[in-house]
Amino acid sequence: MTDYAARLDAALLTHTAVPQFKAGFDVTAAYAIQQDVVARRVARGERIAGIKLGLTSEAKMRQMGVHEAIWGRLTDAMKIPDGGTVELAKRIHPKVEPEVAFLVKGGTIASIAPAIEVIDSRYLGFKFTLPEVIADNTSAAAFVVGAWQPVPDGVEDLGVLMEINGRSAEKGNTSAILGDPRRAFDDALRLAGKLEDGWIVLAGAATAALPLPAGATVQVTVEKLGSVSLRASS
Ligand code: OOG
Numbered sequence: 001m002t003d004y005a006a007r008l009d010a011a012l013l014t015h016t017a018v019p020q021f022k023a024g025f026d027v028t029a030a031y032a033i034q035q036d037v038v039a040r041r042v043a044r045g046e047r048i049a050g051i052k053l054g055l056t057s058e059a060k061m062r063q064m065g066v067h068e069a070i071w072g073r074l075t076d077a078m079k080i081p082d083g084g085t086v087e088l089a090k091r092i093h094p095k096v097e098p099e100v101a102f103l104v105k106g107g108t109i110a111s112i113a114p115a116i117e118v119i120d121s122r123y124l125g126f127k128f129t130l131p132e133v134i135a136d137n138t139s140a141a142a143f144v145v146g147a148w149q150p151v152p153d154g155v156e157d158l159g160v161l162m163e164i165n166g167r168s169a170e171k172g173n174t175s176a177i178l179g180d181p182r183r184a185f186d187d188a189l190r191l192a193g194k195l196e197d198g199w200i201v202l203a204g205a206a207t208a209a210l211p212l213p214a215g216a217t218v219q220v221t222v223e224k225l226g227s228v229s230l231r232a233s234s
């Protein structure tokens with residue numbers, strides 16, 4: 001198991017994808033590998049900044065043949081400021097997806113913001129089994145969070161738009177996230193065991209992820225929550 005973590009960590013550090021392991025580890029073992037992968041980052045000085053949920057949409061669950069969301073860990077090194085730049089030289093084959101972020105306080109939701117997640121599978125061709133993607137910290141690479149605000153009444157039916165270079169690229173709705181993104185928060189609490197004050201919870205993508213082209217500007221707008229953006233280096 002240590003060997004899988006070492007290979008995934010090397011892929012991260014060298015920005016070079018690895019072939020799928022084709023090994024028979026199960027979901028429980030996969031979370032242990034993920035913990036090892038993240039512990040290596042923490043040993044290098046990164047701090048845990050929160051939790052991300054994945055496969056929270058019906059479509060993605062059906063695609064993977066699963067009935068439960070997966071989760072991964074966010075670190076401070078993954079955080080990009082709103083409007084900031086993703087250095088493509090340090091990535092493998094990054095994709096962007098529109099998300100909703102929650103800020104934790106007292107074990108509950110303190111505030112909400114529009115967000116963009118950058119996923120960057122460490123496996124060749126973004127191809128993996130469910131245990132493999134869990135071991136790979138659910139493809140987590142980077143994230144951007146917009147301005148925090150009080151949770152408005154009803155966040156289960158908000159329009160979501162992702163624009164790339166000013167053109168509409170994906171449209172969706174927060175209802176795609178487990179019917180209501182607040183369920184993703186409850187899942188995060190259940191799956192992670194505890195959520196610390198100041199942590200961020202990424203609820204999962206509201207649409208399909210799209211490749212991040214060099215030099216692109218990506219903007220995500222969530223109805224009632226406003227916009228957030230990032231740029232890709234050229
Ligand atoms: C796994 C990560 C999925 C989401 O929001 O559903 C995810 C992947 O598709 O590479 O972050």
Ligand code: MG
Nearest residue numbers: 097117204205
């Ligand atoms: Mg995501």
